[in-house]
Ligand SMILES: NC(=O)C1=CN([C@@H]2O[C@H](COP(=O)(O)OP(=O)(O)OC[C@H]3O[C@@H](n4cnc5c(N)ncnc54)[C@H](OP(=O)(O)O)[C@@H]3O)[C@@H](O)[C@H]2O)C=CC1
């Protein structure tokens with residue numbers, strides 16, 4: 001296993017790294033966009049830099065990686081694109097307005113991209129986990145507004161391995177939302193009804209228009 005370091009805000013760096021990896025190894029079977037940050041705090045008490053940083057890394061960073069990797073996967077006709085959003089990308093959580101926006105953005109992007117790539121055989125899956133035991137959660141907990149902690153911190157936090165394994169399983173069976181707890185899965189199912197129908201309608205249109 002090898003690791004390479006880059007800033008996902010740098011689209012050119014994402015393209016250069018992915019291009020060199022594709023040249024060496026061929027198109028990826030898996031791409032996981034997980035880089036993210038959280039800056040908790042009530043919106044009116046936060047500066048614009050926090051909103052910007054969360055959008056740039058969580059949302060635009062995700063699109064930079066996908067833009068770099070997807071063309072070779074489409075050409076290969078296979079592969080899984082997985083993105084890590086959040087339960088805060090399913091519903092609003094006070095104290096997380098900018099974070100929620102960035103994660104809703106990831107989910108909206110993925111929902112549309114999934115339709116666009118379906119005929120090419122490339123799957124798109126989004127993880128919407130609750131609190132997960134990582135350094136980010138340790139950073140976030142003391143900054144989470146106390147008034148919202150009874151809701152935002154209501155569930156037990158999951159081990160990252162559980163979240164990751166659920167995402168892989170969901171992608172492998174062609175599912176869209178990976179909601180790794182029963183409650184979140186129920187919420188995702190309720191909310192996704194219309195999106196699921198609209199996706200099928202659009203996939204049919206795209207398949208028909210293919211030369
Ligand atoms: N932990 C939680 O409770 C939850 C997390 N999530 C999401 O899961 C994803 C992973 O987070 P998690 O593992 O918890 O957090 P961590 O802080 O533990 O890890 C985040 C990773 O993102 C990287 N990263 C941050 N900024 C950039 C950047 N500009 N360019 C490249 N890499 C960057 C960090 O790299 P480095 O260390 O080098 O800065 C780090 O490896 C995030 O998108 C997060 O929002 C979703 C729901 C719950």
Ligand SMILES: CCCCCCCCCCCCCCCC(=O)[C@@H](N)CO
Nearest residue numbers: 038086087088093130131136140152183
């Ligand atoms: C009837 C009530 C049912 C409620 C079920 C859902 C409860 C879970 C609330 C989840 C709050 C948001 C988690 C944000 C995780 C996250 O992205 C940050 N930890 C990032 O670091």
